[in-house]
Amino acid sequence: MATTKTTKKTDTAKSTVKKTAAKKETQAVSLEKKKILFVASEATPFIATGGLAEVIGSLSKALAATGKFDVRVVIPLFSDIKKEYRDQFTYLGNLYVHLAWRNQYCGIFSYVKDGVTFYFIDNEFYFKRPGCYGYYDDGERFAFFSRSVLEIMPFLNFYPDVMHCHDWQAALAAIYLKTNYCFREEYQYIRALFTIHNIEYQGQYSLDLLGDLFDIYGSYQYLVEYNNSINLMKGAIECCERFSTVSPRYAEEIKDAYYAHGLDPIIRKNEFKLTGILNGIDDISYNCALDSHLFANFTPEDFSNKAVCKKELQKMLNLPQKANTPIISMVSRLVSHKGLDLVTAVIEDLLQDDVQIVILGTGDSHFEGFFKDLAYRYPDKLSANIVFNGDLSRKIYSGSDIFLMPSKSEPCGLSQMIACRYGTVPIVRETGGLYDSIKPLVNGYTFSNYNAHDMLYVIREAVANYKNKKEWAKLMYRAATTDFSWSHSAKDYEALYLDMLK
Numbered sequence: 184m185a186t187t188k189t190t191k192k193t194d195t196a197k198s199t200v201k202k203t204a205a206k207k208e209t210q211a212v213s214l215e216k217k218k219i220l221f222v223a224s225e226a227t228p229f230i231a232t233g234g235l236a237e238v239i240g241s242l243s244k245a246l247a248a249t250g251k252f253d254v255r256v257v258i259p260l261f262s263d264i265k266k267e268y269r270d271q272f273t274y275l276g277n278l279y280v281h282l283a284w285r286n287q288y289c290g291i292f293s294y295v296k297d298g299v300t301f302y303f304i305d306n307e308f309y310f311k312r313p314g315c316y317g318y319y320d321d322g323e324r325f326a327f328f329s330r331s332v333l334e335i336m337p338f339l340n341f342y343p344d345v346m347h348c349h350d351w352q353a354a355l356a357a358i359y360l361k362t363n364y365c366f367r368e369e370y371q372y373i374r375a376l377f378t379i380h381n382i383e384y385q386g387q388y389s390l391d392l393l394g395d396l397f398d399i400y401g402s403y404q405y406l407v408e409y410n411n412s413i414n415l416m417k418g419a420i421e422c423c424e425r426f427s428t429v430s431p432r433y434a435e436e437i438k439d440a441y442y443a444h445g446l447d448p449i450i451r452k453n454e455f456k457l458t459g460i461l462n463g464i465d466d467i468s469y470n471c472a473l474d475s476h477l478f479a480n481f482t483p484e485d486f487s488n489k490a491v492c493k494k495e496l497q498k499m500l501n502l503p504q505k506a507n508t509p510i511i512s513m514v515s516r517l518v519s520h521k522g523l524d525l526v527t528a529v530i531e532d533l534l535q536d537d538v539q540i541v542i543l544g545t546g547d548s549h550f551e552g553f554f555k556d557l558a559y560r561y562p563d564k565l566s567a568n569i570v571f572n573g574d575l576s577r578k579i580y581s582g583s584d585i586f587l588m589p590s591k592s593e594p595c596g597l598s599q600m601i602a603c604r605y606g607t608v609p610i611v612r613e614t615g616g617l618y619d620s621i622k623p624l625v626n627g628y629t630f631s632n633y634n635a636h637d638m639l640y641v642i643r644e645a646v647a648n649y650k651n652k653k654e655w656a657k658l659m660y661r662a663a664t665t666d667f668s669w670s671h672s673a674k675d676y677e678a679l680y681l682d683m684l685k
């Protein structure tokens with residue numbers, strides 16, 4: 184008996200040792216995880232005005248899924264954040280954040296989703312307003328946000344290895360890190376990566392605001408000063424260890440004045456630290472077999488229900504239910520750089536052909552009015568939906584045949600990838616991420632010059648090919664099965680982070 188007892192005891196002791204070892208191992212593994220903090224102004228599923236939010240939501244998830252990173256994201260607590268999520272946030276506490284002579288309340292909320300911890304910066308004065316941007320004090324709002332990102336680190340006891348800042352709204356986080364905070368030891372190991380999603384929006388302000396609003400010391404003025412103004416994107420590019428943009432082609436393009444909105448000399452000067460990584464999309468969310476927004480589900484192997492999606496879409500939009508008339512769609516912000524100058528120049532020619540055209544989006548009132556007028560004049564051929572509607576967008580992606588995206592410039596573009604996932608063949612201009620993701624006759628159609636008649640020629644070519652059902656089905660299959668998941672690009676970010684941490 185005694186022997187048995189001893190054995191049991193020894194066994195228990197052994198298993199305790201084992202358990203402790205296992206625990207230590209898990210701790211060691213999690214300690215080894217590199218800590219990444221995304222700083223951005225929006226993220227799906229909480230709040231989205233465009234592609235940036237989708238990338239923040241889906242890339243953070245993909246990186247966390249590798250098991251190699253402790254990924255956290257921080258965004259402002261805008262009042263438009265969906266209530267269904269907001270009600271589930273945990274209040275962690277609050278602190279006061281200094282910004283020049285200001286001393287502002289900063290509440291911190293958190294929520295864990297798909298292995299990613301999201302933090303929300305609460306300040307009702309700055310963020311309890313409809314929408315995300317477009318206020319007279321946006322500079323101050325995002326300066327407060329960026330400053331808060333650095334201030335909550337000691338509170339959370341979380342100092343990332345890489346602070347990954349996205350677009351101008353988060354540029355100041357990288358700038359403060361390397362200026363005002365550079366003598367504080369705990370911040371000295373943080374590397375900054377700055378990603379440009381769109382170089383058009385740079386955060387430009389009068390130099391008078393340097394100290395009083397942005398709280399940047401005069402000795403650092405040279406970092407943010409550009410063309411006699413403060414330029415926050417320029418400042419982040421100068422301050423960060425590395426910067427990136429959302430496609431390899433766009434990384435090349437922004438060295439050129441045609442694409443850079445004035446920043447090309449800065450891009451060229453810092454070229455040695457620039458990388459272009461193509462965005463992916465969330466291939467679970469955009470899955471024609473599972474998407475509950477569709478009128479009917481289908482697969483790349485069996486597109487027969489896509490005809491149901493088309494018929495129901497035509498019915499919903501009051502278009503004649505013609506199965507063999509191709510629907511050409513555009514889901515886009517209605518702004519000039521999306522190629523709308525080309526579209527407005529030749530759309531009436533195109534409307535003479537046997538086609539139907541569906542437009543979804545909001546933007547410049549000039550374009551909104553233009554499409555409304557066309558819909559009035561061609562009620563059987565064109566449907567203009569001047570709204571931002573996620574549900575309708577998926578019904579359009581799945582129910583149309585051809586997707587038009589003739590952008591003048593396009594850092595990456597996600598819509599062409601989403602269209603492909605639903606077997607809708609894209610026609611794109613060869614620029615930025617459109618060039619990197621769509622290959623002529625492999626998974627779509629392309630044209631290279633920003634020219635309306637070049638575009639019209641390719642649209643007519645696609646419409647003619649559409650009549651050849653057998654070949655068209657093969658093209659749809661290739662489009663729908665192109666791999667646009669994060670699997671490749673998440674690896675590229677992983678390599679970039681590790682390279683930065685060498």
Ligand code: GLC
Pocket residue numbers: 233234235238380381429462593594595596597616
């Ligand atoms: C911006 C760009 C778009 C890109 C998106 C996500 O919205 O205009 O091309 O896909 O950011 O990176």
